Amino acid sequence: xxxxxxxxxxxxxxxxxxxxxxxxxxxxxxxxxxxxxxxxxxxxxxxxxxxxxxxxxxxxxxxxxxxxxxxxxxxxxxxxxxxxxxxxxxxxxxxxxxxxxxxxxxxxxxxxxxxxx
Numbered sequence: 001x002x003x004x005x006x007x008x009x010x011x012x013x014x015x016x017x018x019x020x021x022x023x024x025x026x027x028x029x030x031x032x033x034x035x036x037x038x039x040x041x042x043x044x045x046x047x048x049x050x051x052x053x054x055x056x057x058x059x060x061x062x063x064x065x066x067x068x069x070x071x072x073x074x075x076x077x078x079x080x081x082x083x084x085x086x087x088x089x090x091x092x093x094x095x096x097x098x099x100x101x102x103x104x105x106x107x108x109x110x111x112x113x114x115x116x117x
Contacts, residue, residue: 023096027051042073080108 001022003014014020028049031037052062059065076083083106090104 026099080110082107082109084108 001020003018005016007014029037052059086105091102093100
C-alpha cells in the first residue's frame with residue numbers, strides 16, 4: 001500500500017507516498033489488548049479484534065461470516081467429544097504478512113451421526 005496522506009499512528013509518522021506493508025498475521029495479537037494474545041480463544045471478552053476491518057473498511061459480509069461460523073462450530077461440538085489438536089498449533093502457510101492454516105490434525109472420541117460431514 002502507499003500512503004495517500006501524512007498520518008501519525010501512535011508515535012509512528014507515515015508520510016504521503018511512503019509504502020506500507022500490512023501484516024494481517026499480526027492482527028489481534030497485541031498483548032496490550034489481549035491476555036494470552038497468541039492463543040485462539042473464541043470466548044475472549046471484550047474482543048476488539050480487527051478481523052472484519054474497521055470504519056469505512058468494515059466487511060459487509062461480517063454478519064453472514066459470523067452466522068456461518070456459529071452454525072459450523074455448534075454443529076461440530078454437538079457431534080464430537082473431546083476434540084483436541086494433535087500437534088498443538090497446526091501447520092501454517094509460509095506467506096509473509098498472513099497467518100493461514102494449511103492443516104490442523106485433530107482427534108475426537110465420538111462421531112454419532114454418520115451423515116455429519
